[in-house]
Amino acid sequence: xxxxxxxxxxxxxxxxxxxxxxxxxxxxxxxxxxxxxxxxxxxxxxxxxxxxxxxxxxxxxxxxxxxxxxxxxxxxxxxxxxxxxxxxxxxxxxxxxxxxxxxxxxxxxxxxxxxxxxxxxxxxxxxxxxxxxxxxxxxxxxxxxxxxxxxxxxxxxxxxxxxxxxxxxxxxxxxxxxxxxxxxxxxxxxxxxxxxxxxxxxxxxxxxxxxxxxxxxxxxxxxxxxxxxxxxxxxxxxxxxxxxxxxxxxxxxxxxxxxxxxxxxxxxxxxxxxxxxxxxxxxxxxxxxxxxxxxxxxxxxxxxxxxxxxxxxxxxxxxxxxxxxxxxxxxxxxxxxxxxxxxxxxxxxxxxxxxxxxxxxxxxxxxxxxxxxxxxxxxxxxxxxxxxxxxxx
Numbered sequence: 001x002x003x004x005x006x007x008x009x010x011x012x013x014x015x016x017x018x019x020x021x022x023x024x025x026x027x028x029x030x031x032x033x034x035x036x037x038x039x040x041x042x043x044x045x046x047x048x049x050x051x052x053x054x055x056x057x058x059x060x061x062x063x064x065x066x067x068x069x070x071x072x073x074x075x076x077x078x079x080x081x082x083x084x085x086x087x088x089x090x091x092x093x094x095x096x097x098x099x100x101x102x103x104x105x106x107x108x109x110x111x112x113x114x115x116x117x118x119x120x121x122x123x124x125x126x127x128x129x130x131x132x133x134x135x136x137x138x139x140x141x142x143x144x145x146x147x148x149x150x151x152x153x154x155x156x157x158x159x160x161x162x163x164x165x166x167x168x169x170x171x172x173x174x175x176x177x178x179x180x181x182x183x184x185x186x187x188x189x190x191x192x193x194x195x196x197x198x199x200x201x202x203x204x205x206x207x208x209x210x211x212x213x214x215x216x217x218x219x220x221x222x223x224x225x226x227x228x229x230x231x232x233x234x235x236x237x238x239x240x241x242x243x244x245x246x247x248x249x250x251x252x253x254x255x256x257x258x259x260x261x262x263x264x265x266x267x268x269x270x271x272x273x274x275x276x277x278x279x280x281x282x283x284x285x286x287x288x289x290x291x292x293x294x295x296x297x298x299x300x301x302x303x304x305x306x307x308x309x310x311x312x313x314x315x316x317x318x319x320x321x322x323x324x325x326x327x328x329x330x331x332x333x334x335x336x337x338x339x340x341x342x343x344x345x346x347x348x349x350x351x352x353x354x355x356x357x358x359x360x361x362x363x364x365x366x367x368x369x370x371x372x373x374x375x376x377x378x379x380x381x382x383x384x385x386x387x388x389x390x391x392x393x
Contacts, residue, residue, distance in 0.1 A: 016064035017291060019256035020093070021071060021269060024053070024084065026261050028073040029102045031137030031370035032125065034163050034205055035197040037073065038272050041371060042261040050080040052282065054087040056259055059287040061091035069121070071098040073261070082108075082115045089116025096121055098161070101147030102140050109154050119157040121188075122148055126167075127174035135167060137370055148182035159186040164215065164238075165205040172218045179231045187231065189219060191238035195270035199329055200369045202353075209354055212241055240350045243342035245315075245322025252324060253297035257290075265290045267297055270325040274334045300324050305335060309343050 026041035048056065060068070068088055075081055076099055088095045096119045097112065122144060126132040129141035151158045160182065162168070162175050172189070179187040191212075194202050207215075216235070223233045239246060249256055249268045258266045263281040266272060272279065279296045280289075291297055299305065303316050310321040321327075322338020330339045330349050337344040 020065045020068040021258040023260050024075045024078045026073040027077045033201040034192045035371045036195045046262040048263045053084050056282045057087045067094045076103045082111045085117050086115040101144040104147050120151045121159040123161050152183040158184045160184045161188045165192045166207040169215045176222050188234040190236040239340045245319040245338040245341035247319045248323035251320045252300040
């Protein structure tokens with residue numbers, strides 16, 4: 001491994017990360033067309049081993065990380081998930097499982113909780129079971145409802161995560177009703193971010209400005225009501241509609257990083273799409289060196305890399321020029337001002353998309369491209385059923 005300089009040495013970052021997104025696998029039982037995973041998914045044979053994840057988590061804790069989302073794909077597909085949770089907990093890292101709920105039974109959840117799992121975020125595609133299953137690409141609503149009950153039974157905090165798009169915005173009231181019905185402490189309404197498969201399927205997912213405005217009013221109306229029930233409602237602002245650039249990941253290489261299934265380390269989950277980034281891996285370098293010295297993390301850190309209009313903008317220390325991945329996706333230049341910003345010379349690229357006449361309404365998603373899923377994706381579910389049947393006897 002390369003030897004990192006000390007944090008105070010020239011060329012290093014004065015800040016240290018506190019958050020980690022650990023993408024344990026790209027395998028998934030669902031085939032959601034808004035998936036932000038890359039079009040080229042990591043194979044199972046390329047995934048980090050248990051020992052490699054354990055080492056990476058210890059390094060992450062030494063670097064300053066205190067919180068990790070264990071995600072994918074579907075992290076339940078990792079048979080060593082309990083060991084990974086235990087490694088994170090032993091390193092002092094708070095873990096949240098981000099899951100579809102497919103394949104999680106009472107016995108396995110108990111083992112994860114005993115290993116130190118602190119909370120669970122459960123994805124939901126729609127409040128109507130049939131539409132949920134259509135969007136997810138397989139029957140899963142019943143699994144989600146059952147999993148929510150198991151999580152609450154285990155005494156773990158439960159959050160619901162809903163990716164919003166033109167095929168579920170009109171069901172927002174019903175989706176919000178799921179939070180108290182399923183015993184959630186929090187519901188995150190995340191308007192689709194157009195990366196990976198979501199970018200490929202943008203035409204099928206992008207809502208009209210009018211429908212989005214109605215949805216925003218619904219959130220404002222329901223937030224106070226749900227707050228009385230101690231349910232937090234989070235509304236993730238859609239990039240294309242506000243005219244403001246988001247401070248991507250709190251700034252490039254500023255507070256968090258992602259480790260992909262094959263050990264590649266990125267400043268954000270979508271950064272692999274940027275050509276020439278030459279992202280390092282935990283198999284070749286230690287995290288201290290990657291965070292402080294690698295070109296991948298220093299390339300867009302801070303503001304020195306900016307050009308106009310960002311360089312002289314009063315917002316440069318707040319939005320950091322917006323999202324580098326979105327700038328590349330829309331302009332082909334990752335150093336450009338994010339076109340979502342109204343000050344960008346390329347803002348018309350976004351404005352033309354959202355102001356165009358909406359496509360005819362459709363009860364289905366049509367034929368969007370979906371991430372390939374492995375045949376083995378349902379194996380944990382089947383194994384769990386067999387395990388619980390054996391316990392019952």
